[in-house]
Amino acid sequence: MGSHRRPKPASRTRVTVLSATAAAVVALTSQAAQADPKPTKDEVKSKVDKLYDEAEQATEASNGAKEKQATLEKEIGQIQDKVARGQEELNTLRSGLGSMASAQYRSGGIDPSLALFLSSNPDDFLDKASALDQLSANQAEALQKIQGKQRTLAQERKEAQDKLKDLADTRKVLDDKKKEVQGKLSDAQTLLNSLTAQEKAALAADDARANRSDARPDLGNVPASGVGGAALAAAQTMIGRPYQWSATGTASFDCSGLTGWAYRQAGVNLPRTSQEQANAGTRIGRSELKPGDLVLFFGDLHHIGLYAGNNMVLHAPRTGTVVRYESMDNMPFQFGVRIG
Helix, strand or coil: CCCCCCCCCCCHHHHHHHHHHHHHHHHHHHHHHHCCCCCCHHHHHHHHHHHHHHHHHHHHHHHHHHHHHHHHHHHHHHHHHHHHHHHHHHHHHHHHHHHHHHHHHHHCCCCHHHHHHHCCCHHHHHHHHHHHHHHHHHHHHHHHHHHHHHHHHHHHHHHHHHHHHHHHHHHHHHHHHHHHHHHHHHHHHHHHHCCCHHHHHHHHHHHHHHHCCCCCCCCCCCCCCCHHHHHHHHHHCCCCCEECCCCECCCCECHHHHHHHHHHHCCCCCCCCHHHHCCCCEEECHHHCCCCCEEEECCCCCEEEEEEECCEEEECCCCCCECEEEEHHHCCEEEEEECC
16 A cells, blocks of 8 residues: 655744735835825825925024024224224333333332431432332333233133134034934925825916905005104015015015115114014004004014005015015914014
8 A cells, every 4th residue: 555644834934934924014004004195286286385384484583593693793893903003002002111111120229328427418319219200100000901901802812702603502502503404495395296296287387366466455554653654665575576585675585684785775774583673663453554654474573574454464585485474363362562
């Protein structure tokens, strides 16, 4: 009879490998099934708008650091000029003290009693002795002046050193904020590049409609707010100019760059950032707004524009847009500011 051998059972190792492979295939299939679908045009736009908004926040922080840098550089220059002048005065005082010391040495080289005995004119000697006493008093005063000047110079040098350290810190903040802005804009561009040509065209058409500057909205008939009226009139000449972060005109603007430029044309110098401009005048409520008043948006006040009338704001919105009118309802309004 032929022998009938049972087939050998699969080794445990082989079973394990096959099971792991099967599990991996199932897992990959499951992951593929659960993978996030490609974001829609509207979802991309929402994410891009959020990145642009975050970039504008970083832009205002960058503007503040840049302004602080300029202020510190000016202050450091002034202190260094004071130190240089003070060093010249100290050198002059030291030179005068050296001359007095030499004179004292020459006059005091002979014992006063012997000088009196040898003097042919005792009265003349007494006059000279009095002058010698006066010289000593002058010398003491000169020493006090030198000591005072040295203390002043030490304080001024310390102040300059502190400001130089502050300047280095400020430059780092400025550099970090620039990188943050550029990173946000780069991320936004990457998202936009993920769209199809048709989707990009649709977004471009939406932006074109929003940026259209030839259609003047109904701004109502409310009288302008004093100097604000002149500022608004100046800003209206910039309609259609592109938004550019950290730009102050006239080829391009960011939000506070536009309001600052407009008010300069009206004879008023505003601080650089939107947060600082928020404190440049009297705060007012929405019902009190007049054309030309500053209007602040978002909880951290990182966006600003000019009230144009009839619930409209004239502003430089964000990257990819131009200076334009827009409904104030499109952003979270905080308060208005009246200048003058």
